[in-house]
Amino acid sequence: MNSTPNHDLINVEEQFMDGFKTEPEKAAEEHLFDAAGSVMTVGDMAIPFAKRHTWPLVVELENLLSCEECDQLIQLSGDRMKRSKISSDRVVNQMRTSSGMFFEESENDLIHTIEKRLAKMMNVPIEHAEGLQVLKYTPGQEYKAHHDYFLPTSKAASNNRISTMVVYLNEVEEGGETYFPELNISITPQKGSAVYFEYFYSDEELNKQTLHGGAPVFKGEKWVATQWMRRKSVR
Ligand SMILES: O=C(O)CCC(=O)C(=O)O
Ligand SMILES: [Fe+2]
Known part of the structure; x- marks a missing residue:
């Protein structure tokens, strides 16, 4: 009888923890984000946060970016907007009707400063960060x-995403909340504030519950x- 060796089964936990956690088995049951307390200090910034859900972890953060940083990001990206493309094969469809752009990794001082702050908050080395x-x-x-x-089934899954930070760059007059239908959470955009969530759990059911959208x-x-x-370095 033919049996197929398991040579393509890799220990993903061990692989992605390499470099930022020391106990893979234990860490697989923990959160990436350090949600103890209610304020995180990064450089000279004190960033208040509140847990909105524990498993999967969803956190709302205040004042993650200054008003000036938000305005500069809007200004810099404004000219470079294209109709949003989604998924790893970059197909335009009706899932996302916004316009969007990616900055190059650390492409200027502002982007580098923001990336460093986000990586610190998200507790993941900056080398694992996609372009903003x-x-x-x-x-x-x-x-x-x-x-x-x-x-x-996607090629990109071999180095999959593990966590997300969505930062709001302005106040929306009406609508535009970020919602998590499985968790009954809705977050109203506030300039400089953010929502964080993670989906690296070994329990796939928890990952699935991070389903979310941007309301019209x-x-x-x-x-x-x-x-x-x-999970692994991309830069
Ligand atoms: O616009 C939002 O509120 C959500 C954005 C989002 O889900 C994403 O960028 O992946
Ligand atoms: Fe998303």
Whole structure:
């Protein structure tokens, strides 16, 4: 009888923990984000946060970016906007109707400063950070409920995403909340604030519960910057 050796089964936990956790078995049962307390200090910034859900972890953060940083990101990305493309094969479809762009990794001082702060907050080395993405939604535009990680059938899944930080760059006049239908959570955009969630759990059911979307904007514009982290280095 033919038996297929398991040579393609890799220990993903061990692989991605390499470099930022020392006890893979234990860490697999823990959160990436250090959600103890209610304020995190990064450099000279004190960033208040509140846990909105524990398993899977969803955290709301305040004042992650200054007003000036938000304005600069909007200004810098404005000219470079294209109709958003989604998924690893970059197909434009009706899932996401906003416009978007990616910054190059650490492409200027502002981006590098923001990336470093986000990596510190997210507790993942900056080498695991994708280029920062900026999205702009106008009235009627939305991002339907989705998962940020890639399906196992996708090529990108070999170094999959593990966590997300969505930073709000402006206040939306009406609509545009980020919602988690499985967790009954809805977050109203506030300039400089953010929502964080992670989906690296060994329990796939927890990962699935991070389903989320950007509700349609009814009035005004909505601008967000999204930072995705990967299991392994991407830069
Ligand atoms: O716009 C939002 O509220 C959500 C954005 C999002 O889900 C993403 O960038 O992956
Ligand atoms: Fe998302």
